[in-house]
Amino acid sequence: MKILVTGFTPFGGEQINPSWEAARRLPNRIGGAELIKHEIPTEFDASGAALHKLLTELRPDAVLSVGQYGGANCIRVERVAINLRDARIADNAGKQPTDEPVVAGGPDAYFATIPTREIVDALREQNIPAQLSYSAGTFVCNNLLYCALHESAQSYPALRCGFVHVPYLPEQAKDGNAPSMGLEMMVKALHIAVEAIAEEEKQ
Template sequence: MTRVLVTGFEPFAQDTYNPSWAAAQLLQDNPPDGMEVTAVQLPCVFGKSLHVLRQAVLETDPALVVSLGLSPRNGISVERVAININDCPIPDNAGRQPVDEHIVPDGPAAYFSTLPIKRCVTEVHQQTGLKSEVSQTAGTFVCNHVFYGLMHLLATEGKQRRGGFVHIPHTPEMPAAANHFVPWLPVEDTARGLRVVLSTALAHDTDIAVAAGATH
């Protein structure tokens, strides 16, 4: 069995539910064939989230780490790059609101995902029919903070792990979706697409050359 770590976030602000954590639990309960998935919940807090993530990586010793976050995306959105900056228009769950602060002082400006991102989104669409896309930015809030922190850890710890970050949509019962403010997808469907992401990431070390960029 190949060990895989999947993280999701605790509820943020006024929400009482976070589908990133619900999806992570579904992957743990029903993992792809040949995988042992451990789901770990991260606090939506700068600094503390990376401490919990590092501990989880040390304790589970996974071959693959995929962190999940919630965003008003139209489908499963596989992130390409994490940048070394916290710049927040709103506070995290601990009330912190860093501005123009490096995640890792003197760290690289950015890290690319080591998932085969284009292959992942292609396989999600082909195998499930769900909408999927490569995203060019994970923002500058806690999701990007975790993505950058994860990739820095994997790049500097001396192991051969791979990892990346995936943003997922709201679920239909969440207020923002129920009021038609954002796209939504039932969490069971999201987990179905994420199983394809995990299987594809473990099966392929290299990506495919297809257009998945953006004009803006």
């Protein structure tokens, strides 16, 4: 089986994005699954277009997208994507939508189709701070998860899609005033998440 793992480019004036730094350090195989890793632009339109191209070319069995959630104190495994773009800041293309749908006429929301609760339980068993999250926000992270789930619903019904948010890296934590997590722990967390997805696919 093939699992597509994506991370984002830096945004909001940052020089690094921990989502891609962690994703790209994963091995090429986990739990019998082949991992294909790609960096996605932090742009509303380009992120969906990039994902569409990857799904068309690669035909993966599952997609795990990873994003930065500045201020989070743990790994957040997202359960819901909503059909809304409402940006507090502009994306990397300068776009700052307000009250726009991700997909015009699409459903209000989709639930993630990876084993979210099992992933959180597995992370906690390894003493990695983690929680289920019921809001992926309204920026490009939510946008990408919604695009993945919508495309799955329309064209690839067997495709499993999910999203994990990671905190800041210590060097991003603004003089220690924001929560952060070491890169090694982030990589371990993503490894565990991919293992859970691969195990479910076998069943």
